[in-house]
Amino acid sequence: MLEPEDRIRFEQLVLPHLDSAANLARWMLRNRADSEDVVQEATLRAFRFFGRFHGGDARAWLLQIVRNTCYTWLGKNRPAELMTEFDEEVHQLPAANPETLASQADERQRLTLALESLPPRFREVLVLRELEGCSYKEIGEITGIPIGTVMSTLSRARERLRQTLTVVAAKEAF
């Protein structure tokens, strides 16, 4: 049962991390409108479960709920995106169409498309590390990836992103 003080505590501890929640959801769902729905749902869930938050890292706690809500949403609405993960090793080449990427003159847009073309498991560690500045421990906590595997996942994710961007640069050279 949540006491009235809990709402104030929730507003002080958890709500300051709404930017982080919005950022993670936007990159997981690759779409702003859907991600706003998910952030709203996830924050409300976090509030209901706030009794189970026993201090510690409020951002990691909120992001864990946001991430799970994103996967549930994807499983429900775009299951195909989750299925492609199993082929991750098979499809060595970037999934994004290089021509679409190359036609984007804008560097920011190019980076956005390259990030979006990565499988969700790679995208989430990159977003958490490069944009959110999370430690490996926090990344492990949020994603459920064993801490010993965070480094190698990140390594593969960075390599994939680099490859995707290189393909684009090569295309543009012609």
Next chain:
Amino acid sequence: MSCELAQTTIHGYFDGELDAVRSAEFERHLERCAECQSALAGIESLHTRIQQNNVYEQVSPELRDRIRKQIKQAAGRTSATLESSRRKWFLAPTFGALAAAAAVITIMFFVVQPRTQSARITAELIDAHVRSLQPGHLMDVQSTDQHTVKPWFDGKLDFIPPVSDYSEQGFPLVGGRLDVVDGHNTAALVYSRRNHFINLFVWLYREKEFNSDNSGSRQGYNWVSWQSGDMRFCLISDAAASDLRELKDLIHP
């Protein structure tokens, strides 16, 4: 590519995740390894590129307002129920004592119970069950025929959930859908029991320390969970706990 460190340790080094000893060791290696030097430059330039392009998505002021309002509303509802229960305590002291005992048990449940992985997964499953009862969410494949439901999962999961109909025993199969639990793709089979729905969640689970049988109730929902081979099973419903155990015995006698 020959240097193994260029694919692993270098990232820990760049991200400041190595302890002092390993970090110094890597620096000594870096001086001699051209491959690591160029890999490090690559990681740095990727990092700079991401930072400079400002792709961080902030929450919009509208969404922030909407969430604040929603939290206020949700908080209002819980404090209203709190008020009314306090009034009852005042009117009926014996009932009050009972309720206090219940409150102590509730507090013990939340405080004393360690935040184990299984507790978190159970909470997620209850959420998934509640969500499934919202209009249009219960089933993706609606059929009382196990031979229709089972093939529907083909290619959607990397395991094959057992699907059987138990109409004769009073648990007709009504359909199935996909869900995600703890980041795993999960099969959800829906059975009905009189006028209640029962969700059976099945997912791959290989961690030994949490694979014991357990059951309980929370937020008015009963659940029974068990392991069979690589698969974890969990039944959740507002139907009686005895009904769930009965169905469990049918699935795994």
